[in-house]
Amino acid sequence: MSLISLARRGRVVAVVAGALLLVPVLAEARPGGGKGFGSRGTRTNSAPAPTNTAPTGAQPFQRSAAPAPSPSMAGPAAGAAGAAAQAARPSMARNLMMGVGAGLLGAGLFGMLSGSGFFSGLASLAGIFGFLLQIALIGGLIFLAMRFFRRRSEPQLATAGGPMSREASQPQPSPRMSAMGGLGGGAPRAASKPVEITLAGEDFSSFERLLGEVNTAYSNENQQVLREKLTPEMAGYFADDIAENAAKGLVDRVSDVKLLQGDLSEAWREDDFEYATVAMRFSLINALTERATGRIVEGNATVPQEVTEHWTFVRSRGGDWKLSGIQQAA
Known part of the structure; x- marks a missing residue:
């Protein structure tokens, strides 16, 4: 040459x-695509407190039904x-x-x-x-x-x-926010001043169980279970992701979810609802595959990956905990 x-x-x-x-x-390929979405009540626009599991804090939400603060x-x-x-x-x-x-x-x-x-x-x-x-x-x-x-x-x-997000940008509450009925942190009405609360061991067991149940339901595209384990806002986001994958002929498979480390960032009460944000480091096997052929498009079907996220849970007094938001570690 x-x-x-x-x-x-x-x-x-x-x-x-x-x-x-x-x-x-x-x-990355995993539930939520490595983004932050959901709500934390009146603390939606505030960063969770750092913990030993996530000492650098969390990234802000990228999708949320809660309105953003004005300048x-x-x-x-x-x-x-x-x-x-x-x-x-x-x-x-x-x-x-x-x-x-x-x-x-x-x-x-x-x-x-x-x-x-x-x-x-x-x-x-x-x-x-x-x-x-x-x-x-x-x-x-x-x-x-x-x-x-x-x-x-x-x-x-x-x-x-x-x-603001598509839900918060509407002059009237969106159908998703209206369906929340105050559960899930969309804050359709002004909440009272938050009060710090103390959690018991059974609460942390519920959080670990929900980590596995939510990922399994998402992998199986079982939206009925997702609606039971998530707030209406979060169930809507997961349904959007599942529908988008289906339109592309893809399915997001998740397995072997194991909690490696976790600790409480914040726990508080607003009116009749209690919130808890937990930093969790966990491993999982995740692969985005073609529905027809099973060919892996993204991720790995055999090698586990480690993820650190902040999961926020909410419950009415006397009710069960539901997933209200996911934020990535900063």
Whole structure:
């Protein structure tokens, strides 16, 4: 292969390398897809307290029926934090310029190796415009792909000053919030000041049992059991995920769920409901497979993975605990 041919291939590699800077990373395959969703009553927009199991705390909810606080309620500190996060996030234009720069640099270097000068092959004005046009086309296609995947796999974050989730953005309570009847942390009415409570050993046994029962019901797509073990809000989210997988001809299989470590983050009472947020580190075997063939699309059907999450449970006084929210460890 001649150096000139190598230089031409080097330009292509440089263009592809620049374009890969824009490609999003796929989420993990497991119940909830590694995202946070649900509610924690009046503490939905507050981070759970750190524990030995999750010393770094938890990420905020990405899907929640609870309305996000207004900028005035969140305070200037939250607004400044949001602005800083926005400034730190790489922009589309910046990534595109990085891709263009990488392409030009690669072309120049390989041009020098071929002995034809730093900008061999791009000496003419038409050659330069042709190269930039290719970059623009690639960037445009990747931009459209990013918007498509972001809308499908990254619902809007319900944070201070940001857009609310689809349930909270409606002027009237959504059917899912109305069906909750106050159970599940959607907070359709103002709650009294939370009061800290103490839990018994049987409560923690219930949390460990629900960890296995919820994952098993999700794997079997048993929505009747899910409705019994989850709040209506959470049952709706799980039903959405199951329906989306079914439309793609996929099924999310989970097995061998084992609690490795867990401790209480917070436990409190609001009106007639009691809440408990527990940090749990557990192992499970999880694989997203094709329904027709059983071919594994994502995950592993034999190797267990470890997960650390905050699970929030809620119950009415004298009732059974139900799963109200899941948050990923920070």
